[in-house]
Amino acid sequence: MAATTSSNLANRLDSIIGAGRVRAPIGNEARAADTIVEPASVEEICEIVRMCEADRIALTPMGAARSLAGIRRSPVALGISMAQLARIVAYEPDDMTIVAESGITVGKLNAAMAGARQRLPVDPCGPGMRTLGSLIGAAHSGPLRLSEGTSRDLLIGVRFVGHGGNLVHGGGRVVKNVAGYDLMKLMGGAFGTLGIVTEATFKVRPIPCDYCLTVVPYARAADAFAAACILNDALPLSNLDILSPALAAGFNSTSQFLLLAGFSGSPLEVGDQAERIRDLVDARGEILDGDRALSSYELLRDIDFHSAPLAAQIAVPPASLTRVLETCGNDIEFRAHAGSGVAQIILAGEHSAEALAKTIARWREVARSVRGNLRLIAAAPAIRDSLEFFDTPNAGALALMRRLKAAFDPVGIFNPGCFVGGI
């Protein structure tokens, strides 16, 4: 039955966009969609959306499908791969803005700006695979969020295909702009549930001259967090992260918690900060510079939580993070963005589905106790039926969200059923 439906769908898509660009899912994609189409233009996406609305076919936009594979319980009928829409539309270094199609990866985008010594400073795991669509839709971020913010802060314009197959745009190409409602914010973290982002405009930043990374081991997490707090108060750090022992194993073999504090700037600034950091952490640890600093930072950035059997991101007021992670239990491993109050956590060892559900509920309760929140990043297929991927917002906010979804997706085809409150 499903096969027949897929093949019917494939035939109809062929007639819209021509043969050869409809295919079976590969790898992660299979968890997100039964059939994959690779449109080569925005007009084709508009047509596909119209067809899917008419026939009530659920679809989802996708890049490498890693975020979606983590959160969908069952695949939707149609995955719209953005792989063919991956061009840079406009880049003017002196304006410090870049416009690109959403299928381009963060890595490629940054490679195109490297000559001008600029970058999009949002640093999710695996930028070579992470598309702009995924960066926006799944609200990915990385260690640099401390100093550079997230895609929420840097996204200044967006185009998306919404209901009716209409191409809609919000924002623009200038760094400051309050004309009209901020549609960029709606697309951020919406997991493709309100439309398909086809193009994004970002503010970009200069790449600092020098980057150094302080690496300090601690026997106790609390000590690492206390040191982080002192450093964050004293210096404008680029990143400030703490790794639990198992995740820190890639950096050294001390089996301890590791504090990783990055700082950057001109040689003078970097020299000054290095000196002050040595004082602040009592000359413990090591300060890496040059390529060693960069490769360690990349190791930190690229810790992959998507392939863990159970991974979650917890966000709380920054000062609560130590206590929250402690309360989550001693069977977790984590990467904590210490100054931001955001951490990714995984549960070590083998557990039954029932135990996992209880664990997630407990983590959630801990986050909620300090008015924070938690969302799952990944869960093995065998256990995901029993898990809620997102927290449920308060009733008033959820009612507004449902109204928003109904307004933007009245037929209910855009990545349905996997977002907050079953949206």
Add this chain to the structure above:
Amino acid sequence: MSAIDRKLLDELGEIIGAGGIVSRATELKVYECDGWTVEKRAPDVLILPRSTAQLSAVLAALHRRGIAFVPRGAGTGLSGGCLSLNAPAMICTSKMNRILEIDFDNRRVEAESGVVNLHVTNAVKSRGYFYAPDPSSQVACTIGGNIAENSGGPHTLKYGVTTNHVLALEVVLPDGEVVELGGPAEERCGYDLVGAVVGAEGTAGIVTRATLKLMREPENHRTILAAFPDADTATRAVSMIIASGIVPAALEMMDQLIIRAVEEAFNVGLPLDAGAVLIIELEGLEAGLTSYADEVAKTASLAGASSVRLARDEAERALLWKARKRAFGAVGRLAPNYATQDGVVPRTCLPRILRVIADVSRRYELRIGNVFHAGDGNLHPIILYDEREPDQVRRAIDAGREILKACIEMGGSLTGEHGIGVEKIGEMPLMFSPDDLRVMTELRHVFDPMERSNPGKVIPQPGACVEVAAPRRQAPI
């Protein structure tokens, strides 16, 4: 005929006490406009609640009667955002002005929406923190108004605008329901409704409380004043500074007209013979600042600066900023009235747009001064006119529109920080397609299905000519 009858006034009086209601025409006149003085219309009643509960009850009472309302903070907006338009009631948050909690450990402040912008920084600066958005009106404007307009200020070049600094909101929806959006954590749960409400210009209900992020004061500053023979050279210097990889905390420009007005008013020591000046502020670690300042000075000279001066001390720095932030006030000495525009162009188009503005000034026979956020490409041409001359009023409006049109043609925006309000609503179709505007209307309806919160703002009615649709009167002639 007004929808505000005795019975409603009594009911409102019961909710918030007689002291919180203003209904005498003479007293209401103060509220007939904001900083956009071209159009004026006083509300029929002004309501000043002291709490969320009161405000909620007021909106519920209005909702039951189908009465629309205009939210207002301090009325310092520049686009007519709180012009009383098709809305008999005005609700002013100025009595909801308590800072509720300062949480230094988490760098958060929770404040009622009527708190004055600068009061937030004043409350935290002794501990080395500040609230980053710093509009020129920050001594008066409120956090609620900043949220409505997504306000900026000179230092947004480095720190971003209001939306980058708001984590959570308490909003009273137009039917009186109170909702909590966002939270004190940096990541959100579900759609980013905080992001939708910030910048909605009061069309999504009334914000009553906000959780704001605090920033750590930088270790030190360098403030540089560079004088140029003309505006063209100054704007080219802007691009060269940015291209050098240095991102100043602020990069502001004033042209000759403004320099003279400011000098006359404040006697700051600006070079009166300069065609334009740039105020360039660098901040960060002391260790790096001197070399950055040297580089900026060198770049400015290379670009053609006739003089470059470094503020010697905090007093001189404060004086320069006072001059910059009060430039609008100083302009008041030059003409009976002025209208400030707020277009944005890509930075690299600054020289071009300034030539357009000079040309518009000649053709419309109106003096136009420029004082603006050059680093952001955010222009503030100040068009001088005399409201007693109807022809001048008309020319001022047309000149402003022509400048905005040119901004859009260069890939820019109608407004960088002042909002659409009523002023630029007619120009929205220049920037947005009917589909864009329809989707924005759908978003508005999520919060305000009956369009009772600040009606007639931001989104033009489809098919309607804005000027005709709005029963508003122009400034007295």
